[in-house]
Amino acid sequence: MASLNVGNLGEYLREQRRSAQLSLRQLADAAGVSNPYLSQIERGLRKPSAEVLQQVAKALRISAETLYVRAGILDAERDLDEVETRAVILADPTLNERQKQVLLQIYESFRKENGFAGVADGDGTEETRPHDDTTVRGTRTADTSEADPQQTAS
Numbered sequence: 301m302a303s304l305n306v307g308n309l310g311e312y313l314r315e316q317r318r319s320a321q322l323s324l325r326q327l328a329d330a331a332g333v334s335n336p337y338l339s340q341i342e343r344g345l346r347k348p349s350a351e352v353l354q355q356v357a358k359a360l361r362i363s364a365e366t367l368y369v370r371a372g373i374l375d376a377e378r379d380l381d382e383v384e385t386r387a388v389i390l391a392d393p394t395l396n397e398r399q400k401q402v403l404l405q406i407y408e409s410f411r412k413e414n415g416f417a418g419v420a421d422g423d424g425t426e427e428t429r430p431h432d433d434t435t436v437r438g439t440r441t442a443d444t445s446e447a448d449p450q451q452t453a454s
Contacts, residue, residue, distance in 0.1 A: 309370040310344040316360050317342075330359035347371065363387035382411070
């Protein structure tokens with residue numbers, strides 16, 4: 301496999317833009333970047349910041365993590381399976397936004413259950429949630445799994 305580089309990112313962006321049937325100008329407007337700058341990214345002449353990649357990903361309705369990996373911002377070995385799983389869910393045209401978010405939440409709950417502390421929020425960024433608290437219908441309650449059932453009064 302060839303190493304990930306800015307040229308690879310540009311080719312990927314161009315492919316995604318074309319599959320979304322957007323012109324370069326339309327994508328630039330939707331992402332809030334200049335048309336010449338986006339053109340330079342696609343041609344591999346510029347390396348965009350994570351913020352610009354996030355804006356472009358949002359405009360293309362694709363995973364920002366995928367762009368981060370392709371741009372070399374995230375390590376390609378950083379749980380690529382998770383990134384790909386998220387990308388597939390977010391790119392599925394048969395699901396609406398609510399369904400995609402529910403699937404991602406379920407996926408994250410299983411990952412957390414299996415020992416992964418990072419939990420992604422709705423915009424694809426990661427936050428860390430404590431393992432010792434549980435949220436129940438908006439109310440935080442202590443997890444009783446570690447509590448001593450034979451508590452004694454002092």
